[in-house]
Amino acid sequence: MQLTKRQAAILEIVKRDGPITGEQIAEKLSLTRATLRPDMAILTMAGLIEARPRVGYFYSGRSINRLAAEKLHQMKVGEVKSVPTVVHEQCSVYDAVVTMFIEDVGTLFVVKENGLLEGVVSRKDFLKITIGGHDIHKLPVGVIMTRMPNVVTTTADETVWSAAKKLISHEVDALPVVRPVEGVKGALEVIGRFSKTTATRILVELGEES
DSSP states (O other): OOOOHHHHHHHHHHHHHOSBOHHHHHHHHTOOHHHHHHHHHHHHHTTSEEEETTTEEEEOOOOHHHHHHHHHHHOBHHHHOBOOOEEETTSBHHHHHHHHHHHTOSEEEEEOTTSBEEEEEEHHHHHHHHHTTOOTTTSBGGGTSEETTSOOOBOTTSBHHHHHHHHHHTTOSEEEEEEEOTTSTTOEEEEEEEEHHHHHHHHHHHHHHO
16 A cells, blocks of 8 residues: 555554544644544545544554555455366367467366366376377376366365465466355355466455555
């Protein structure tokens, strides 16, 4: 969050002298309280300062970086997930590659005929099989995919922070967002996609907000 000079001055006063009333802050800056009201509202809504009746304003103890981190911990994958790109396990490697480029994604989620998650396949998988000299028009994508239960997944209720850590620790480009299928043990339905692109976009948006 980029503070104006006045907002930064207000924040420093509250840090140093808080709790302090709006009138006292205005007096220190030689301004009217009405002039400061918009700035006080922004600082309060941003969570940098807090106000209590008959007490005044005081510093919340939160830095701008900490506020951004808190948002990542509070934000859920379900709020930011994108539409998943899926192929069936009998789809040929050639058709899967075409789908990947048309949809402009780095990972495809492979599903069974009933739409349940079966595995994932990435650009690296396609590169390896192509170098191997196989006939990619006849080879089904199910042969080269990473199969369940070795697929790293996320859920709509998981935090963005936690899901992003999975991307890094497992060195993958995207996670399928899944939900259990009632009555079918271990079955997972793909309901979305959480990728490095998604995580990057969120960071950019947080930076723009600040």
